[in-house]
Amino acid sequence: xxxxxxxxxxxxxxxxxxxxxxxxxxxxxxxxxxxxxxxxxxxxxxxxxxxxxxxxxxxxxxxxxxxxxxxxxxxxxxxxxxxxxxxxxxxxxxxxxxxxxxxxxxxxxxxxxxxxxxxxxxxxxxxxx
Amino acid sequence: xxxxxxxxxxxxxxxxxxxxxxxxxxxxxxxxxxxxxxxxxxxxxxxxxxxxxxxxxxxxxxxxxxxxxxxxxxxxxxxxxxxxxxxxxxxxxxxxxxxxxxxxxxxxxxxxxxxxxxxxxxxxxxxxx
DNA sequence: ACGTTTTGTGAAACACGGCTAACTTTTAGG
DNA sequence: CCTAAAAGTTAGCCGTGTTTCACAAAACGT
Numbered sequence: 623x624x625x626x627x628x629x630x631x632x633x634x635x636x637x638x639x640x641x642x643x644x645x646x647x648x649x650x651x652x653x654x655x656x657x658x659x660x661x662x663x664x665x666x667x668x669x670x671x672x673x674x675x676x677x678x679x680x681x682x683x684x685x686x687x688x689x690x691x692x693x694x695x696x697x698x699x700x701x702x703x704x705x706x707x708x709x710x711x712x713x714x715x716x717x718x719x720x721x722x723x724x725x726x727x728x729x730x731x732x733x734x735x736x737x738x739x740x741x742x743x744x745x746x747x748x749x750x751x
Numbered sequence: 752x753x754x755x756x757x758x759x760x761x762x763x764x765x766x767x768x769x770x771x772x773x774x775x776x777x778x779x780x781x782x783x784x785x786x787x788x789x790x791x792x793x794x795x796x797x798x799x800x801x802x803x804x805x806x807x808x809x810x811x812x813x814x815x816x817x818x819x820x821x822x823x824x825x826x827x828x829x830x831x832x833x834x835x836x837x838x839x840x841x842x843x844x845x846x847x848x849x850x851x852x853x854x855x856x857x858x859x860x861x862x863x864x865x866x867x868x869x870x871x872x873x874x875x876x877x878x879x880x
Numbered sequence: 881a882c883g884t885t886t887t888g889t890g891a892a893a894c895a896c897g898g899c900t901a902a903c904t905t906t907t908a909g910g
Numbered sequence: 911c912c913t914a915a916a917a918g919t920t921a922g923c924c925g926t927g928t929t930t931c932a933c934a935a936a937a938c939g940t
Contacts (some may be wrong), residue, residue: 648889649888659889662888680887
């Protein structure tokens with residue numbers, strides 16, 4: 623089953639939160655994404671059944687497969703946020719809007735775009751985003 | 752009621768088709784977007800009740816309000832498709848993916864991005880897209 | 881160790897945006 | 911004209927992703 627935009631967002635947030643705080647619980651994801659814990663619970667069940675995450679008693683973590691997606695999303699997030707900020711968009715708005723742009727492109731198109739714009743990760747947002 | 756991504760797509764397609772052929776019928780929109788005529792019928796009812804389109808007996812046309820949105824979407828479409836094509840993405844893929852990117856940014860952010868990348872419409876796709 | 885608070889889950893509902901199928905209305909050919 | 915095809919509408923369904931509300935389970939302070 624293919625990953626949807628919302629699934630990618632959940633994976634990305636687990637990735638970011640795990641770098642920030644180590645162990646990630648559902649409630650952390652809910653707060654980070656601004657959804658209810660029930661939504662996270664349901665989403666995690668789906669992601670687990672598709673092999674993207676594993677759920678312990680009180681934590682969630684990415685599988686190899688989930689990590690790959692999460693890293694890719696985060697990389698794109700950084701790219702688009704950086705691009706928008708360089709264009710003069712506020713950090714807050716850039717972060718919000720970059721969140722949507724990161725799901726629009728195929729891997730191939732993204733790489734081509736990044737190559738052309740020559741933003742090879744040097745200006746990635748900090749982990750505190 | 753705020754316009755969703757799909758609503759913007761409908762408006763944009765009416766705009767493009769009206770330039771191409773003058774009068775636009777629901778069936779034309781359905782074919783252009785690859786959805787059923789039932790879907791178009793439903794969407795038009797919503798768009799009409801929100802003042803974006805007006806429906807005659809056998810045609811649909813944009814109101815002032817709808818036209819403004821449609822033009823803006825088309826402008827962004829051209830921008831993103833051109834950008835991706837310049838990056839080496841095929842016309843077909845660029846058109847598909849640009850279709851999604853055009854809904855991600857606020858007016859303000861888009862203008863800033865366009866200003867920075869200096870693509871002031873010179874390389875807009877042709878109307879036959 | 882007990883009770884309270886925090887966290888997670890389950891059921892039911894909703895909005896959205898698609899679909900099919902059946903129907904009506906309009907158009908157009910013979 | 912009259913009928914057949916094309917276009918439009920309506921009703922009902924589905925999948926996705928939310929929500930709220932009630933409840934279960936775990937963690938924690940005293």
